[in-house]
Amino acid sequence: MTKQPLLKLGTRRSPLALAQAEEARARLCAAHGWDSNAVELVPVEASGDKIQDRPLAEIGGKALWTKELDIWLGNGEIDASVHSLKDVETIRPDAFTLIAILPRADKRDRLIGAASLADLPKGAVIGTSAPRRAAQALHQRPDCKVVTFRGNVATRLAKLEAGEADATFLAAAGLLRLGQKNVGVALEPEDWLPAPAQGAIAVECRADDVRTRELLSVLNHAPSHAEVMAERALLLALGGNCHSPIAVRCDFADGELSMRAALFSPAGQERVEGEARFAAGDPDAPARLAADLLQRASSGITSVFSGS
Numbered sequence: 194m195t196k197q198p199l200l201k202l203g204t205r206r207s208p209l210a211l212a213q214a215e216e217a218r219a220r221l222c223a224a225h226g227w228d229s230n231a232v233e234l235v236p237v238e239a240s241g242d243k244i245q246d247r248p249l250a251e252i253g254g255k256a257l258w259t260k261e262l263d264i265w266l267g268n269g270e271i272d273a274s275v276h277s278l279k280d281v282e283t284i285r286p287d288a289f290t291l292i293a294i295l296p297r298a299d300k301r302d303r304l305i306g307a308a309s310l311a312d313l314p315k316g317a318v319i320g321t322s323a324p325r326r327a328a329q330a331l332h333q334r335p336d337c338k339v340v341t342f343r344g345n346v347a348t349r350l351a352k353l354e355a356g357e358a359d360a361t362f363l364a365a366a367g368l369l370r371l372g373q374k375n376v377g378v379a380l381e382p383e384d385w386l387p388a389p390a391q392g393a394i395a396v397e398c399r400a401d402d403v404r405t406r407e408l409l410s411v412l413n414h415a416p417s418h419a420e421v422m423a424e425r426a427l428l429l430a431l432g433g434n435c436h437s438p439i440a441v442r443c444d445f446a447d448g449e450l451s452m453r454a455a456l457f458s459p460a461g462q463e464r465v466e467g468e469a470r471f472a473a474g475d476p477d478a479p480a481r482l483a484a485d486l487l488q489r490a491s492s493g494i495t496s497v498f499s500g501s
């Protein structure tokens with residue numbers, strides 16, 4: 194007799210997405226004392242995975258990662274979706290709720306292809322399609338050239354190997370989850386900041402699905418939740434989207450969040466940065482930092498942010 198799964202978790206099909214969904218499944222089964230058959234992983238093809246030759250910002254933004262999963266979740270074909278929170282739009286449909294944030298992994302980016310940005314030869318080619326990585330790299334190395342690099346982690350490493358660029362950036366968390374944690378060197382927050390919610394896996398379900406909410410809420414890691422919600426609140430208040438070079442990192446310790454953020458003009462000439470410390474759960478602090486950054490930013494920066 195085949196037993197029906199207790200929960201169906203939707204995921205994208207990339208190796209990283211599947212590894213993240215497996216992590217969610219393992220944590221859920223451990224928390225409830227279930228065997229792994231209790232949770233079925235349902236891979237869904239995302240449009241963002243089909244189009245690999247143009248920057249995400251050009252082809253429709255983050256919705257390309259969530260659109261298909263949202264349809265399946267809305268229809269009830271899956272009970273919940275597992276996402277890289279970094280790839281999830283700041284404003285989500287009211288019918289859904291981000292019920293759990295898993296314990297966050299390493300928030301840093303790693304540089305692959307050189308021991309540091311300063312070590313790159315003059316005029317080196319950097320492969321990335323993230324506006325934040327491009328602008329932040331050009332800010333430090335205006336002599337470098339940025340070329341579009343998309344595709345999953347393995348594809349990007351293969352492009353680098355093939356000589357399409359001298360260096361690239363990847364999230365430490367993604368490399369870790371793919372068993373490649375020693376690839377490249379970690380970039381420290383003193384001179385390089387990650388993307389909002391980088392390293393966080395989020396589980397989303399229908400807001401009115403009380404049973405699933407209850408089953409999934411055990412997965413939530415409160416400190417990680419506080420950090421990423423503050424980072425997303427900053428992004429929202431800045432009126433940022435996938436074209437906006439926004440770098441931010443928030444760290445929870447002793448009931449307090451410390452946030453460090455930087456905004457760039459797209460080609461990296463201009464930069465404004467700021468810091469704030471506030472109580473976890475202070476709903477207005479990220480917006481105050483956002484307002485302060487926008488007020489001090491030059492027009493080259495504010496042209497890619499709308500504010501709110």
Ligand SMILES: NCc1[nH]cc(CCC(=O)O)c1CC(=O)O
Nearest residue numbers: 277279363364366367391392393
């Ligand atoms: N943009 C794609 C993406 N979405 C999430 C990760 C890695 C995991 C994470 O940052 O949470 C990556 C790859 C990367 O940026 O290197």
